[in-house]
Amino acid sequence: MKKRKKLGVILWPDTCPFCGKASAGGICVSCRKKSDARLVREPRCMRCGKPIRYAEREYCHDCIRMNHMYDRGISLWIHKEPVNASIYRFKYHNQRFYAKIYADEIVKYHGKLIRKWRPDVIVPVPLSARRKRKRGYNQAGLLASELGDCLGLPVYTDLVRRVRDTSPQKLLDNRKRKRNLEKAFSAVRIRNMPQCVLVVDDIYTTGSTIDAVAGVLKAAGVQKVYFLTISIGQGY
Ligand SMILES: [Zn+2]
Ligand SMILES: [Zn+2]
Numbered sequence: 001m002k003k004r005k006k007l008g009v010i011l012w013p014d015t016c017p018f019c020g021k022a023s024a025g026g027i028c029v030s031c032r033k034k035s036d037a038r039l040v041r042e043p044r045c046m047r048c049g050k051p052i053r054y055a056e057r058e059y060c061h062d063c064i065r066m067n068h069m070y071d072r073g074i075s076l077w078i079h080k081e082p083v084n085a086s087i088y089r090f091k092y093h094n095q096r097f098y099a100k101i102y103a104d105e106i107v108k109y110h111g112k113l114i115r116k117w118r119p120d121v122i123v124p125v126p127l128s129a130r131r132k133r134k135r136g137y138n139q140a141g142l143l144a145s146e147l148g149d150c151l152g153l154p155v156y157t158d159l160v161r162r163v164r165d166t167s168p169q170k171l172l173d174n175r176k177r178k179r180n181l182e183k184a185f186s187a188v189r190i191r192n193m194p195q196c197v198l199v200v201d202d203i204y205t206t207g208s209t210i211d212a213v214a215g216v217l218k219a220a221g222v223q224k225v226y227f228l229t230i231s232i233g234q235g236y
Contacts, residue, residue, distance in 0.1 A: 011133040016084040017098040026101040038077040048207055049074040050232055073227035075105050075204050079132035083231050085204055091139045102230050103146035119198035122148050122155045125213055128165040144200040152194045160187050160213055174206055187220035196224040204232040
C-alpha cells in the first residue's frame with residue numbers, strides 16, 4: 001500500500017485539482033480563493049452539516065422533515081464551481097491523486113471535529129463490482145485510504161458491500177432514490193464489530209446513500225455512524 005502511494009507521487013506531479021496547472025502545494029493560489037469561497041461554514045445543520053441561513057435553527061429544511069439513519073456528518077465544500085468539476089474529474093477521469101489533496105483539506109478544516117467523534121474505523125461507500133471494474137477504482141475508497149493515513153485510523157473497505165447495482169441516482173426523485181438504495185448494501189458481521197464508524201463518500205446530495213449504508217451498519221451492531229464527504233448541496 002505504502003509503496004504504491006510513493007510511486008503515485010512520482011507518476012503524478014503536484015497539480016492543482018481545480019485548474020490542472022502545476023502547483024507544488026496542490027491547490028494553486030488563484031483556485032484557493034475560489035475554493036475557499038465554497039467552504040461550508042457556520043451556521044450549519046447539526047445533522048447533515050449543510051449550511052443554514054439562520055444560526056438559531058439547529059437543523060436544515062431537509063433534516064427537520066426527515067429522520068436520518070446516520071448520527072451526524074460534515075462536508076468540506078458546497079457542490080458548485082470549481083468543486084463540482086474537480087470531483088467529476090476525480091470520479092470519471094482517473095484523477096486519483098486528488099484524493100490526497102482533498103483528504104489534506106478535510107483534515108485541515110475538520111480534523112478536530114472528526115477526532116472528537118472518535119470513530120474506530122473508516123468505511124468508504126462501496127461501488128458495485130461491475131462499476132468498479134469499469135472505472136478501475138472506487139473514488140470513495142481512495143479518499144478513505146488517504147484520510148485513514150492522515151488520521152491514523154484503519155479503513156475497512158469490505159465491511160459494507162454493494163450487493164445490488166442501482167440505476168443512476170440522479171435520474172430518480174427522492175422516494176425512488178431511497179427505495180432503490182434500501183436493498184443495495186449489506187454489512188458483513190465481524191467478530192469485533194466497530195462501535196463507531198466514519199462513512200466516507202464523494203458527494204452528499206439527499207443523504208439517501210449514506211443513510212442506506214448507516215442503516216445496514218447499525219443493523220449489524222454499530223452504535224454510531226458519522227459521515228464525511230468532499231462536497232454537499234446547499235441546504236436552502
Ligand atoms: Zn488552480
Ligand atoms: Zn440537515
